[in-house]
Amino acid sequence: MIELKNIEKYYANKGVKSYILRHVSTEIKAGEFVSIMGPSGAGKSTLLNILGMLEEPTYGEYQFMGEDITSLNERKRIDLYRNHIGFVFQAYHLIDEMTVAENIEAPLLYKKIGGSERKSRVADVLDRFNMVAKKDLFPNQLSGGQQQLVGIARALVAQPSIILADEPTGNLQSAQALQIMELFKKLNEEEGITIVQVTHSEVNAGYGSRILHLLDGVIKEDLKVNQTV
Amino acid sequence: MFRINFKIALRNLLKNKAFAAINVIGLALGLCSFVLLLLYIQFEKSYDRWDPELEQVYQVREKHHFGSRDNKADWQITNDSRVAALLKKDIPQFKYTTRIKGAHDCSVRTTSAEPVSMSGFRYSDSNFFKVFPYKFLLGDRTTAFSNLNSVVLKEHTALKLFGTSEVLGKDLKILGYVGDKGVVYKVTGVVEDPVCPESVDFGAIVYDGAQNQDPENLGRTSYCEVYVLSEKGIDLGLLNLTIHKSYLNFKKSFPDFDPKVNEKIKDHGLKILPIGEVHANPPFKEGWVDQIKSVGALSLFLLVVSIINFVNLATAKSVQRAKEVGVKKVLGASRKSLTWQFLIEAAFLSFAALFLSIVFVELLLPFFNSHFDLELSLWHNREIFMIGLELLAILVIVTIMAGIYPALVLSSYRPVEVLKGSYTGSFKGSKLRYGLVIVQFVITVTFMICMGIMMQQGHFIHHKNLGFDRGRLINLPLNYNETFAQRLKKIPGVQYVGTTTQVMGNVFNVDEEGKYKQQIIHLNMVTVSMETLAALGVQLKTGRLFSREYQQDTLNSVVLNESAAKLFGGNCIGEQYSKKSWDNKEYRFKIIGVIRDYHNQGFDKTVLPTVYKVTQQGGSASTNNLLVRLNVSDMRLVIKQIEKEWRILYPDNQMTYVSVEDVFKKELKTNDAFIEMIACFSFVSVFISLMGLFALSAFVISGKTKELAIRKVLGASNIQILNLLSRSFLYLVFAANLVGWPLAYIFASQWLSGFAYRVDITAGPFFITAGGSLLIALLTVGSQAGKAAVSNPVKALKYE
Ligand SMILES: Nc1ncnc2c1ncn2[C@@H]1O[C@H](COP(=O)(O)OP(=O)(O)OP(=O)(O)O)[C@@H](O)[C@H]1O
Numbered sequence A: 001m002i003e004l005k006n007i008e009k010y011y012a013n014k015g016v017k018s019y020i021l022r023h024v025s026t027e028i029k030a031g032e033f034v035s036i037m038g039p040s041g042a043g044k045s046t047l048l049n050i051l052g053m054l055e056e057p058t059y060g061e062y063q064f065m066g067e068d069i070t071s072l073n074e075r076k077r078i079d080l081y082r083n084h085i086g087f088v089f090q091a092y093h094l095i096d097e098m099t100v101a102e103n104i105e106a107p108l109l110y111k112k113i114g115g116s117e118r119k120s121r122v123a124d125v126l127d128r129f130n131m132v133a134k135k136d137l138f139p140n141q142l143s144g145g146q147q148q149l150v151g152i153a154r155a156l157v158a159q160p161s162i163i164l165a166d167e168p169t170g171n172l173q174s175a176q177a178l179q180i181m182e183l184f185k186k187l188n189e190e191e192g193i194t195i196v197q198v199t200h201s202e203v204n205a206g207y208g209s210r211i212l213h214l215l216d217g218v219i220k221e222d223l224k225v226n227q228t229v
Numbered sequence B: 001m002f003r004i005n006f007k008i009a010l011r012n013l014l015k016n017k018a019f020a021a022i023n024v025i026g027l028a029l030g031l032c033s034f035v036l037l038l039l040y041i042q043f044e045k046s047y048d049r050w051d052p053e054l055e056q057v058y059q060v061r062e063k064h065h066f067g068s069r070d071n072k073a074d075w076q077i078t079n080d081s082r083v084a085a086l087l088k089k090d091i092p093q094f095k096y097t098t099r100i101k102g103a104h105d106c107s108v109r110t111t112s113a114e115p116v117s118m119s120g121f122r123y124s125d126s127n128f129f130k131v132f133p134y135k136f137l138l139g140d141r142t143t144a145f146s147n148l149n150s151v152v153l154k155e156h157t158a159l160k161l162f163g164t165s166e167v168l169g170k171d172l173k174i175l176g177y178v179g180d181k182g183v184v185y186k187v188t189g190v191v192e193d194p195v196c197p198e199s200v201d202f203g204a205i206v207y208d209g210a211q212n213q214d215p216e217n218l219g220r221t222s223y224c225e226v227y228v229l230s231e232k233g234i235d236l237g238l239l240n241l242t243i244h245k246s247y248l249n250f251k252k253s254f255p256d257f258d259p260k261v262n263e264k265i266k267d268h269g270l271k272i273l274p275i276g277e278v279h280a281n282p283p284f285k286e287g288w289v290d291q292i293k294s295v296g297a298l299s300l301f302l303l304v305v306s307i308i309n310f311v312n313l314a315t316a317k318s319v320q321r322a323k324e325v326g327v328k329k330v331l332g333a334s335r336k337s338l339t340w341q342f343l344i345e346a347a348f349l350s351f352a353a354l355f356l357s358i359v360f361v362e363l364l365l366p367f368f369n370s371h372f373d374l375e376l377s378l379w380h381n382r383e384i385f386m387i388g389l390e391l392l393a394i395l396v397i398v399t400i401m402a403g404i405y406p407a408l409v410l411s412s413y414r415p416v417e418v419l420k421g422s423y424t425g426s427f428k429g430s431k432l433r434y435g436l437v438i439v440q441f442v443i444t445v446t447f448m449i450c451m452g453i454m455m456q457q458g459h460f461i462h463h464k465n466l467g468f469d470r471g472r473l474i475n476l477p478l479n480y481n482e483t484f485a486q487r488l489k490k491i492p493g494v495q496y497v498g499t500t501t502q503v504m505g506n507v508f509n510v511d512e513e514g515k516y517k518q519q520i521i522h523l524n525m526v527t528v529s530m531e532t533l534a535a536l537g538v539q540l541k542t543g544r545l546f547s548r549e550y551q552q553d554t555l556n557s558v559v560l561n562e563s564a565a566k567l568f569g570g571n572c573i574g575e576q577y578s579k580k581s582w583d584n585k586e587y588r589f590k591i592i593g594v595i596r597d598y599h600n601q602g603f604d605k606t607v608l609p610t611v612y613k614v615t616q617q618g619g620s621a622s623t624n625n626l627l628v629r630l631n632v633s634d635m636r637l638v639i640k641q642i643e644k645e646w647r648i649l650y651p652d653n654q655m656t657y658v659s660v661e662d663v664f665k666k667e668l669k670t671n672d673a674f675i676e677m678i679a680c681f682s683f684v685s686v687f688i689s690l691m692g693l694f695a696l697s698a699f700v701i702s703g704k705t706k707e708l709a710i711r712k713v714l715g716a717s718n719i720q721i722l723n724l725l726s727r728s729f730l731y732l733v734f735a736a737n738l739v740g741w742p743l744a745y746i747f748a749s750q751w752l753s754g755f756a757y758r759v760d761i762t763a764g765p766f767f768i769t770a771g772g773s774l775l776i777a778l779l780t781v782g783s784q785a786g787k788a789a790v791s792n793p794v795k796a797l798k799y800e
C-alpha cells in the first residue's frame, strides 16, 4: 500500500541543512498495524505527515497505492483524502462549532454521499461507539477520551483504507488509551484497515503488528510484534 | 453542505455576539449614510425630468448687474423681458419663447371664502404652456390663454383653494400686493403636479396680457424669466455664440450702452441653458453638485471607515477559523469550496448590514427630511431600482473585500501548520490590519478636528455682533404708507416704523457710482425712511442719523457705513460727493453720519460699502419691507394690535410678518445644518472606529491569553502587562493623529475660506482631539487589557 524509497527531509537554516529524516525506506502493506516509536524530536510526526501528504519530502520517492505521490496534483490528493485516508490527531481537532453528529458527518459531505445514506452511516458509527446519547453535544462538552472517540469515528465513517494517527492517546489516561487501542486493533483485524500510529508507549505499540524505531531521522529497527496480548 | 456551513457560520456569530454586532452595526451605519447620500443626489438629479419634451426647453440667462448680491455681474435667471422677442426674431430654431415673472406672495379670494395668502402665483405671457409640456387635467393646453384674465392652476392649488380640482370656469380674485384692488380671473385649466421637483416652480400661472409687451421707453426695463422651446438637434455651443452676437447688436440701441462710459456693460451677455441643467447651475452661489462634494466625500469616508472596520474584524476573526479550515482540508474539502464558504459568510453578514442600514434609513428619513428641508423617500423613489443596483454593487465589493482575505489566505494555508497550532500565534496579515486601523483613525481624527473648528466658527457667527439689534424687530411685507405708519406708532409698544431696501432676508442691492474729489467710488445704495436706521438699532459712530428736524434730510443727506466711510478717507462728516443719474443730471449728496457696518446677508461675503438715503432722488424703497421696532417684551399683544390696523387698511389680505430674529436663524440654517451633519458624521465615525479598536484589541488580546499567562507566571506585573498590550495601539492612534492634523488643517481652512468673517484656526481642537483620541483608545484597549492582566494565569494555561 505504501512504499517509501530514500525519503529525506531537511530544513535549511542559514545555509546549514538540518536533517529531520534520512534515507527512510520502507514498505507498509495493506492490513498492517504499524507503530512508529522513538525519542522526542526523532522525526516521527514528520514521517507521519509525509505519509499523510501534509508535508512533502525534500527528496525521495513515495508511492501510495501504486501512485507516485510526488507528482500528484491537488485534485488527486483531495480525492485520496476523501476516499482512502483517515486522520486521528493527538489534539483531536474536532470542529468546535459542529455537534458530534455533524463532526462525524463532515467527511461524508465532502465525499458527496447522499443524505439518507449519510444519516444511516452516521447513526451506525454513533451506535458502534456508544455515543448516540451524545450526538447533539458540542466537542467542549465532552471529555478528552470521548473527543478522541469522535475523532476516530470521524476518520472511520468515510471507510478509509488507512488511518494515520499521531499520538492518538497522548492526551488521555491509560484506561481510555487502552480502549482506543482495542478499537484500533479490532478495526485492523475485523475490517482490514491499515493503521499507522505514532506512540511513545510500549504498551500501545504492543497492539500493533510491527514497530518502526526512529532515531535522529533514521529507521534504527523494524520489528515484528509477537501477538501475545 | 451549504446547510452545515450556514450552521457553522451562525454558531460562530452567536459565539462572538459582540463581534458580530459591532461588525454589522458598523457597516450598517456607513451604508446608511451612503444610502442617504444616494437618495439626496438622486433627488437633486431628478429636477426638471418630468417630461421627455423638456429636453427641448431652455432657460435664457442674461449676464448683468441688476439685483445681484454683491453688485457684480452674473448669469442671472431674470432677464430684460425684451430678449424673448429678440430670440424669437433672430433664432429660427426657436419655436416659442415665453416670459414669466418671479413668484411672489399674493392674496387670493374665491367667491365665498376669506382671503387666502398664496405663494407661487406667477404672471406670464400667453406662450407659457406652449413652451412647457404640462399635462392638462382640465382645460386645453393650446387655448388656455386665448382670453385675457385667465389663470391655470396646478392641481394642488385648486385643491387648496376650492377643495376640489373640478374648478374649470370658476372665478378667482387675485390681489398682487397688499393694498391692491385686485382683478378677477377665470380658471381655464388645471394641470397635473409633476412627479419631479421643478426649477420653474409655480402654484398657478396668471395671464393678464401685461407680459406680452415690453416697456416702450428704452430707459425702463421689465425683468422676468425667459424660456424657449427649440427644435430638436441644436448645437448648443454654436447657437450660444449666435445668441451672444445678436444680444450685443441689440444692446447697442440702448442709451446706456457705451462700453467707454459704462464700464460694466463689457461683461454682459446672453446664453441659453438646457432646463435640465438649471438646478445644478444657480446664479450667485454654487450648485448642488459643488455643495454636495464635501458631504459626498464625507459620507464616502464614513463608508470607507465602516468597510475597513468590517474587513478588519472579519479577517481578524477568521484566524480563529484556521483550525476548522485545516481539519476540513484533511477531510477532503477543496480550496474552492472553502473559498466559497468564507465569501458566502461575508455576503451573509454584509447583507444583514444592508438590511439594518435600510431600517436605519427608514428611521432617519423623517428626521432628516424635516431637518434639512427635503422630501427624500426610499420606497416611493422613482429610481429605487437604480439605488438597489448601486447598493448591490457596494455589497458585492464589501463582500469581496471582507471575504477574500480569509477566503484566499486561510484556504491556501497548509493544514499541517494549522494543525500543529502555529497559525493562531503567528497572526498573519497583522500589518495590513494595523495599517487599516491607522487609516480608520486618520479619518476619525480629521473629522473630529474639523468638527471642532466648525463648531468654533458656528459659535462665532451665532454670537457675532451683527451691528444692529435683531430682537423685537418685525418685518411686514408692505410698502411705506405714512398714514399706516403713523397709526402703528400710536400703538403702545411700537417704537419706530420704517422701510428699507435692505434688511436681512430681503435684500435688494443697487450699485451707485459716485464721484468724490475726482475719484470714482462704487457704493451699494440703500433707500430708507426717516426712522429706519433707528428701528434697526444700528450703532452710530460719528455724526447723526436721519431726523425730521432737518429739512435737507429728505433731499441730499446720506449716512454711510464704516466700509464706505473708508473709501472717503475715514473722517468724512460734512463732505459731499456727486452722482449722475441715467438721464445725465448731476446730484450732490452730503454725508451726515457714519454707522458701524451691519450684516444683512450671512457671513460669507463682506458687508458692502453702503450709503443710506432717505431721498427719492436715486431710488425707491418699494421692496416690501416695513420694519416695526417694538419696545415691550411681550410682542404678541402688540402684534395683535398691528393686525387690527392692518385689517382696517387691507381687508383683502391676511396679515403676514416675519421676525428678524427668525430670519437670522434661517440665514444660518444651512450652515448650522452642515455643521450638524459633520458632527453626526464625526460621532458615527468615532463610534465605528472605537468599536473597531475595541474588537481588534479584544481579539489580539484573546490570541495572547497564553503568552500573558506565562509572562505573569514568570513575574510580570499587571501594569507591565497593561503597558505591553496598550502600547502598540497607542502608537497607532498617535500616528493617525500626526497624519490627521495636516489633513484637518487643509480641510478646515478650505471651509473657512468660504466665510468673509471667520475664526482663526487655533491649536485647541488639534490638541483636544489628540488627547481625546489617545485617552479613549487607552480606555478602550485598557478595559480589554485590564481584564487580561488581572485574570488568573492558571486558567489560561490549563485551558490549553
Ligand atoms: N518547520 C520546521 N523548521 C525547522 N525544524 C523543524 C520544523 N518542524 C519540525 N522541525 C524539527 O524536526 C524535528 C522532528 O520533529 P517531529 O515533530 O517530527 O518530532 P517528533 O519525533 O514527532 O517529536 P515528539 O515526540 O516530541 O512529537 C525536530 O527536531 C524539530 O525541531
Ligand SMILES: [Mg+2]
Binding pocket: A044, A045, A046
Ligand atoms: Mg510528534
